[in-house]
Amino acid sequence: MTVEECPTLCRLFEEYEKVIVYSGGRPSAFQLAKLFSKLEWAHGGLxxxxxxxxxxxxxxxxxxxxxxxxxxxxxxxxLTEYLIELGTIDFCGRSVVFLIFNATPRNLSPMDQYRSRMTNHMTV
Known part of the structure; x- marks a missing residue:
């Protein structure tokens, strides 16, 4: 079975410029951080x-x-300040877990984010 056979997965693929598929088991913190860094550069993704x-x-x-x-x-x-939506899609007896990495909240209040980073930087 492929992604094209599941309308929900197809729709998710269409919605996001950056899509990363992970076929391994549970990711380590390091592997997840690497995924997030790829998505940060793309300003969000799936x-x-x-x-x-x-x-x-x-x-x-x-x-x-x-x-x-x-x-x-x-x-x-x-690992990130971005809004992450975590969910599961069940299709034909198979479960796909998804993470939607949304950069929008960060972009809606850039000054708040800047102040927060500066405050954290100054207190270190």
Whole structure:
């Protein structure tokens, strides 16, 4: 089964300029930080877990989906200031976990972000 066969995944692919597929298991903090740095340069994007670079959807085991969510939630808060939406798409008995990396909140209040970074920098 491929991404093209799932209307929801197709729509997500269309919505974001930068899409990263991650076919491995649970990512380490370092691997997730690398993904986030790629998305920061692109000013947002999408990460799909359980999808091969070829577009083949192999999915995440149902038992592993909750573990992946528990792993990703604190890492997302720790590794970036961006708004991250974490969710799961179930399609034909396969689960794909997604992260939507949204840069918009940062861009809506650039002065607040600047002040925050300067304050943190000055207190170090």
């Amino acid at each position: 990460v799909l877990f359980g999808v091969e670079p070829t577009g083949e959807v192999h999915g995440i085991d149902a038992a592993e989906v909750d573990n992946l969510h528990r792993r990703l939630e604190p890492l997302c808060r720790e």
